[in-house]
Amino acid sequence: MSTAVAINAGPRRGWRSAGTWIGAVIVGAALVCAIFAPLLVPHDPFAQDLNRRLLVPFWMEGHNPDFILGTDQLGRDYLSRLIWGCRISMLIGVTVTIVSALIGITIGVLGGFFGGRIDDAVLFAITTRLSIPVVLVALAVVGLLGTSMTLLVLTLGLLLWDRFAVVARSTSMQVRNLDFVAAAWCAGCSRFRVLSREVLPNIASHLVVVATLEIALAILLEATLSFLGLGVPPPLPSWGLMIAEAKDYMFFSPWVIVIPGVALFVLVLGINLLGDGLRDAFATRSRT
């Protein structure tokens, strides 16, 4: 059964699918939170007050209406930290993806377009990269050089380019033999012009899909590293760090780890839904 049939007979895909829209709404809300975090936070996310530690969220008895999601073990407003954490997650997700896209697309297009020895080297680089345990190496780098946002972004960016490279390589390999590329060569275009004007625009839609999935992966990894204590430095409210800090209280007040975890889960799910939807939308469009 070919995919074309699946699209005609199957459930709604692309922009007609509810999943895509749910994803788009989640990502949109996260972007608003990330960009306008300083205006949105009801309290200072860094202000501690030991007199109001571990206040319960709104659905539990005895909550304080000023602190809708309660407070953490140092009395900091949980909602404000959650919003600020969204800013950090999105910032890291997007910047890591930019770094890894630059590396991966360059490598992948070179390999796929020129083939031969260059492609052998590219394949070798991808194989080597895949054999490196990402979490361990990222932990080691941050552990050795100290925690900072810049270092974290560069480390993850240097480790996560493989999917960009794989997709850029295989798609540019397909595009290289198409007529319009041959036409560009015949018209006397330079290599650079053929690559930037003919090849890149035609593989861009695939790369956009990879980029969304990569943002989700980077956000999950950042949370994991922060949870292990070697990611975003405290007192910044990364969701992973919030879960790590709340871990000691989770058996008495489970909501302290439930709230940041749900936020993380929903954001990553939303980005993936949007990414899947975009992929289907592009697939449908290229067929018509």
Place this chain on the structure above:
Amino acid sequence: MLRFLVRRLIVALLVAATVMTLAFILTRLSGDLAISIAGPNATASDIEAVRKAYGLDRPVLEQFFDWVGRAVTGDLGNSYFFQTRVSTLIAERMPVTLTLGLTGLSLALLLSIPMGILAAVRENTSFDRAVQMVALIGQAMPSFWLGLLLMIVFGLTLGWLPISGTGSWEHFVMPGTVLAFSAVPALTRLTRAGMIQAMGSDYIRTARAKGLSRASILLKHALRNAAIPVVAIAAVQLGFMLGGSIVIEQVFALHGVGFLAWESIAKNDFPVVQAVVLVLAVIYVALTMVSDLLNAVLDPRLRA
């Protein structure tokens, strides 16, 4: 077949050599190791003594070739903190990590293969969509968070399973489940896609025309072909799981190789860190090779 094997082996060795170099560079990133090892309160003479004792006063290239030369023979050096051989440390901790990884992989396969087959057979039904939803959820679930939630529910509230440690098989149920969750999405999607493709092919139509039973068509003919990419990815996933188990070992306090690496990073115990990176990478390379060979055995078309 022999040429295929030799070429594959050469690539594997080259990758291992590259990772070795990268692991060495990784631990030299922080600049002067002696300062980090001696600690913040060390005097200049302490640092000098550390540098001499660990051979860090030699030229970097000499240190590198010394390390490579020993590592090739299985001698991964001595741990600064534990004062024992790194190879002994890793060998002691490896069974826990392997048990965890194999438990995770078995659980993942037990879940994803039937789910993938059923989703493919009932393509575009609500069951199919539910399976795809499970895959999406598995992809978005942070493993450390899932681990903590399971601890609260099954460890504390219900009291069914132990929360941490490695005493009995029950200790591996929760960590194994969490680890399996990370592999289920990829394995399910592959099984489903493979089955859908196989079910549409000519040899299945032939099998149907011969009047074979539905079960025989599904399991003997279609699954055999759909299994090829799944087997390949399963071996690779095991490699990812061993590398990713560092998070789960930390959450559930399982003293495996990942936990060892995490402790060693915190203690600036560089020989252990670079050795664990190397060992995990070599295992991964070996597993991908096994997966390629399995593929070649299962599918003669790939032997070219």
